[in-house]
Amino acid sequence: MLAFLSGFGQTYFISVFAGEIRADYGLSHGQWGGVYTLGTSLSALVMIWAGGLTDLFRARALGSAVLAMLALACIAMSFANAAWMLVGVIFFLRLLGQGMLSHIAVVSVSRWFVATRGKALMCAGLGYAVGEATLPLVFVSGLQVMGWRQLWLFAAAILILAIPLLRALLTHERTPQSMADSSSSLGMEGRHWTRVQGLKHWLFWFMVPALLGPAAFVTSFFFHQVHFANVKNMEHIQLVALFPVFTTVSVISMIVSGYLLDRWGTARLIPWCQLPIAAAFFVFGIAQSPVAVAVGLVLMGMTIGANTTLPNAFWAEFYGTRHMGAIKAMAAAVMVLGSALGPGLTGVLIDLKIGIETQYMCVTAFFLATSALMIIGVGRARPLLAA
Numbered sequence: 001m002l003a004f005l006s007g008f009g010q011t012y013f014i015s016v017f018a019g020e021i022r023a024d025y026g027l028s029h030g031q032w033g034g035v036y037t038l039g040t041s042l043s044a045l046v047m048i049w050a051g052g053l054t055d056l057f058r059a060r061a062l063g064s065a066v067l068a069m070l071a072l073a074c075i076a077m078s079f080a081n082a083a084w085m086l087v088g089v090i091f092f093l094r095l096l097g098q099g100m101l102s103h104i105a106v107v108s109v110s111r112w113f114v115a116t117r118g119k120a121l122m123c124a125g126l127g128y129a130v131g132e133a134t135l136p137l138v139f140v141s142g143l144q145v146m147g148w149r150q151l152w153l154f155a156a157a158i159l160i161l162a163i164p165l166l167r168a169l170l171t172h173e174r175t176p177q178s179m180a181d182s183s184s185s186l187g188m189e190g191r192h193w194t195r196v197q198g199l200k201h202w203l204f205w206f207m208v209p210a211l212l213g214p215a216a217f218v219t220s221f222f223f224h225q226v227h228f229a230n231v232k233n234m235e236h237i238q239l240v241a242l243f244p245v246f247t248t249v250s251v252i253s254m255i256v257s258g259y260l261l262d263r264w265g266t267a268r269l270i271p272w273c274q275l276p277i278a279a280a281f282f283v284f285g286i287a288q289s290p291v292a293v294a295v296g297l298v299l300m301g302m303t304i305g306a307n308t309t310l311p312n313a314f315w316a317e318f319y320g321t322r323h324m325g326a327i328k329a330m331a332a333a334v335m336v337l338g339s340a341l342g343p344g345l346t347g348v349l350i351d352l353k354i355g356i357e358t359q360y361m362c363v364t365a366f367f368l369a370t371s372a373l374m375i376i377g378v379g380r381a382r383p384l385l386a387a
Helices: 002-009 011-025 029-055 059-079 085-112 117-142 148-169 195-200 202-223 225-231 236-264 266-272 275-286 290-319 324-351 356-386
Strands: none
Touching: 002 011, 002 059, 002 085, 002 117, 002 148, 011 029, 011 085, 011 117, 011 148, 011 202, 011 225, 011 236, 029 059, 029 085, 029 324, 059 085, 059 148, 085 117, 085 290, 085 324, 117 148, 117 236, 117 290, 195 324, 202 225, 202 275, 202 290, 202 324, 202 356, 225 236, 225 356, 236 266, 236 290, 266 290, 266 356, 275 290, 275 356, 290 324, 290 356, 324 356
């Protein structure tokens, strides 16, 4: 449920209103991307601190507080009447939705489950898939019958109604530190790594580009979906109608990766997970029809589905669970930063007349490079797990 509700702070949801927001506030692609980049970048900085709260508080209490604050952010989006206010609104939507709700969900599940961690993350990840499949389609359809500001109030109401349900579902949850001393949850070299130790280790920095890439460029794809549809001579609703294809493949990939993760471990799988998305952006660059775009969405869904389980399990497997909230917060901050840079960079390049198709060819090369880094880095670190 938390994974699903994080959708109200995810780019795929916010970007549904990109056209209306730009029209109401008179913003260009670059200006709207700049607002989004600034607000999201600030949220990434705060996420470094806020993510560590999962090591201190139960998901029941922390999740309820975050849901309430996210509802207030949705209300603020509905009533914002000046462009400068959008920076603060985006900051809270991204910090609380994409950042904290996602973080609470995956850290809790990663900590509570060990032998079946892959399957557990897969189950929780279904919330993201359902959100991606339903929220854009429902709210794009809603724009036909009511104003975009009223729809944000509707989103706030959903979040408020979810609070008592969350508290009921987590009445008997485990405490944050309940699994911390389990030897089966130790990381490299047979110990629990602190955040400082993790940051000093070379493996974290080998992984940073791989963390940054999907967040930056998948976010950019969804953020500029209206522009992408125009470039490809598609109606926006035609493009949105293809998103369930992406979601279906994501779910299948997520299920398969969850089972394979429990059987083979993260180290054997994660270096290869970004090859499909490299192919996806190549297809997006050359696509001339909705069918070709659908093929690209299938390839992107393969990576994004695996990305729901593999990176989250990676931190528990390689760094242990005692300080996982703090370590995962750094990774989450990198991903949030990526989601900030992607839309802003793409928007500026569009304003500079560098076409989105040309940009996507460069993205393809980036993902090939991140795959090479993971093959080298994880390959070097894997023997440390045996120790």
